[in-house]
Amino acid sequence: AQSVTQLDSQVPVFEEAPVELRCNYSSSVSVYLFWYVQYPNQGLQLLLKYLSGSTLVESINGFEAEFNKSQTSFHLRKPSVHISDTAEYFCAVSGYSSASKIIFGSGTRLSIRP
């Protein structure tokens, strides 16, 4: 079985500041890892995913996440945030052998201050 822990329920940052949203997972098998974003009053959207290969994955809007197997982490980072990045961010995991079941973390609310 897999589980996901998002250590911060809320992260307030100033506009143009860097941000890191932390995610740790637990699994006895190899995993796929995902970050989803939920903007206010909208559905979930896939931000980026790690399936295999390079441990650093990037999204089209400047976010990146690094898969660290030894620390079982998949932290999300952005060097400079914008007001439009205000949203709830969910880390998620699925196991190779139970790939129909995606386990989500409890979410981190990112609020950007001007």
Add this chain to the structure above:
Amino acid sequence: DAGVTQSPTHLIKTRGQHVTLRCSPISGHKSVSWYQQVLGQGPQFIFQYYEKEERGRGNFPDRFSARQFPNYSSELNVNALLLGDSALYLCASSSGLAGHSTDTQYFGPGTRLTVL
């Protein structure tokens, strides 16, 4: 192209009643998954259907059931509603088995169910 659509958008029921939620996947997608998102929590996996067969089930009681139709649309049914069933119910579609390939899950806007 239309994304994943869900109906209704909002629903209010009383304890003990049953409810049917509907989902239409993106055209060409054969996989539909259902999630429950309680306020302040992440989505929890309920079911996945692929090619009209159940391919995965989460830790939900038998009051929850679902099916997928020949046109790949899906229904989620919940019987004997409890107050704790109040949540946002999300549907997601993908062209393959969600999370098992490079296919991405696309989520609908959800149905907000309130049980009084």
